[in-house]
Amino acid sequence: KNEVEQSPQNLTAQEGEFITINCSYSVGISALHWLQQHPGGGIVSLFMLSSGKKKHGRLIATINIQEKHSSLHITASHPRDSAVYICAVSPNTGNQFYFGTGTSLTVIP
């Protein structure tokens, strides 16, 4: 049983395409996080959100608390966006995250 499910698992896009990665979760949460991991690299936090929408450059994250669903959008994708994107949630109880298995994105020039 996985508290966090992501789709798709793998995604290949042409440079310039609009990309959407989805995350669904099954527990009550205080916040949802989107993380980025480059090949061989560390993990960096992109967004933390508990409602609505956040935007940073070409990245947009949305969350619907009632539907327990979040999306990460990348506009005008670029090869440097190629990475694994991980959804994680902070449950209402406890002090640990639950992580999705990640979406591997490859953007082809």
Place this chain on the structure above:
Amino acid sequence: DAGITQSPRHKVTETGTPVTLRCHQTENHRYMYWYRQDPGHGLRLIHYSYGVKDTDKGEVSDGYSVSRSKTEDFLLTLESATSSQTSVYFCAITAQGDYGYTFGSGTRLTVV
């Protein structure tokens, strides 16, 4: 991230030997975590700490122990390494449970 460092970055060890990984933070954060990352799995929690000498088990704690004798250091020990413990290990810190995490750069451990 400059506020958290892991050592070593890479290690190869033999089955049956003890191994200790170190996580060091300069942020004075209360919470520290050890995760392992394996293909096909999300990050899985091994152990975490919510203060000096206060630790608790995660979902994959068997074969691992931890210690936190001071705020800045959280040590992960594999008492007797096995091939199933070959993985990438990440340390993470946070000031509070629902704040954002900061991750270390990871330690790639290979048990042969």
